[in-house]
Amino acid sequence: MSATAIYPQRLWSEVKVGDLLPPIELLVEYSRIILNASSTWDYFPGHHNPEYARAQGQANIYVSTIFFHGFVDRLITDWGGPSSFICRRRMRMVASVHPGDTMRADGHVLRHYRDDSGHGLVDLEIRIDTARGLCVPASATVRLPLAHGERLFSLE
Amino acid sequence: MESTTQRSDVGTALGSYEQAREWIGRRSELRLTDVAVDESRCKLFAALSEDGNPAYWDRQWATAQFGAPLAPSGMTMSLIMSLPWKPGGAPPAPASLALDVPLPGQTFINVDTDCEFLRPIHWGDHFSVYEEIVDISPEKKTRLGRGHFVTTCMNLLDTQGRPVARLTNVLYRYETPAS
Numbered sequence: 001m002s003a004t005a006i007y008p009q010r011l012w013s014e015v016k017v018g019d020l021l022p023p024i025e026l027l028v029e030y031s032r033i034i035l036n037a038s039s040t041w042d043y044f045p046g047h048h049n050p051e052y053a054r055a056q057g058q059a060n061i062y063v064s065t066i067f068f069h070g071f072v073d074r075l076i077t078d079w080g081g082p083s084s085f086i087c088r089r090r091m092r093m094v095a096s097v098h099p100g101d102t103m104r105a106d107g108h109v110l111r112h113y114r115d116d117s118g119h120g121l122v123d124l125e126i127r128i129d130t131a132r133g134l135c136v137p138a139s140a141t142v143r144l145p146l147a148h149g150e151r152l153f154s155l156e
Numbered sequence: 157m158e159s160t161t162q163r164s165d166v167g168t169a170l171g172s173y174e175q176a177r178e179w180i181g182r183r184s185e186l187r188l189t190d191v192a193v194d195e196s197r198c199k200l201f202a203a204l205s206e207d208g209n210p211a212y213w214d215r216q217w218a219t220a221q222f223g224a225p226l227a228p229s230g231m232t233m234s235l236i237m238s239l240p241w242k243p244g245g246a247p248p249a250p251a252s253l254a255l256d257v258p259l260p261g262q263t264f265i266n267v268d269t270d271c272e273f274l275r276p277i278h279w280g281d282h283f284s285v286y287e288e289i290v291d292i293s294p295e296k297k298t299r300l301g302r303g304h305f306v307t308t309c310m311n312l313l314d315t316q317g318r319p320v321a322r323l324t325n326v327l328y329r330y331e332t333p334a335s
Contacts, residue, residue: 005217007210026206039200041237042251045166046265056263057300057332065266067204070230074207082211083221086229090270153276155223 009081012120012144015112021079021124023106026071030099033061040066062096063103068136072126075105076142084142085152087121091138101130110139120146164262167250168329171258173304176292179257183288186313187249190239192282193227201231224278232271232321236285236310253287254306254327261303261329268326274319283312283320290324303330 026032037047042064045052053061068091077084097103107126115121121143128136143152162170202212211218211226218225227235238248250256255264293305310323 005210005214007217032204035200035204039197039204040231040234041239042234043240044251046263055332055334056265065269066231066233069233069269069271070201070205070207070228073228073230074205074209077207077209077211082209082218085276086273088270088272089229090268092268093266151221153222 019109021107060098088141095135169258175258227277259329270324272322301330
């Protein structure tokens with residue numbers, strides 16, 4: 001693509017409370033968990049050594065927090081568009097994701113407002129599930145452009 | 157003093173809760189991360205989640221929009237990770253100050269994160285980081301074993317000293333039933 005490419009971008013004014021974010025899914029194979037370790041430089045053995053993970057009380061090796069960060073952020077920017085800016089993201093890891101699991105993320109718009117600077121913000125409620133149930137409840141605050149072509153940050 | 161600290165096989169410092177409480181409020185030195193943000197790391201991380209955001213993949217478009225392609229915000233915590241080995245034999249910096257806190261728990265798992273982003277991260281950016289111990293809980297019992305929740309706050313600064321992100325993290329340091 002080129003500098004003239006046009007990618008879909010959601011504007012703040014196009015969003016309303018209750019809007020659903022299209023769900024995303026990802027199969028977590030062994031190879032993806034190894035990619036998790038290599039792409040994040042997180043070589044803690046619970047993420048690549050089944051024997052260590054089981055000694056920790058886990059069923060098997062498991063994906064890392066940073067993977068969850070990336071997966072949730074993909075859900076947000078797939079929905080919002082590439083000029084969305086994630087201002088804040090909170091999450092809790094309440095259950096692990098292991099090889100063979102399929103992770104599914106979905107979410108909805110909880111709040112739609114402007115801050116004191118006039119920025120267009122939305123608060124999102126998000127969750128990641130596997131077939132066993134909820135793994136990661138999360139929330140995020142995202143800034144969206146007010147108009148097409150608006151730069152949220154000046155070029156430096 | 158630090159060299160006499162007993163450590164587990166994954167590098168966690170071992171000690172008592174009473175010793176650990178002295179760490180609340182302690183702040184690490186400001187540390188320059190090992191490498192600057194680069195294209196291959198950003199694309200590999202985006203590939204992990206199959207994230208096709210053109211801000212990470214379309215150099216021309218992203219440069220026109222943001223001044224340079226962006227790093228996925230989700231990889232921010234990985235940017236503070238150290239290389240596993242460097243010439244000279246110096247041990248890598250721990251992934252978190254929470255691992256340096258003397259506690260009975262040999263192993264750990266991350267349980268909670270709160271990440272605030274103040275500006276986008278571009279290819280080529282290079283950060284310094286410091287971390288503070290915010291809180292250490294009394295002993296708790298969970299399905300994984302007995303342990304302590306350690307809350308830390310990490311700040312990333314750019315080369316001009318401007319804050320870029322603030323990561324508050326809760327990590328559970330615990331003893332497995334078998335240990």
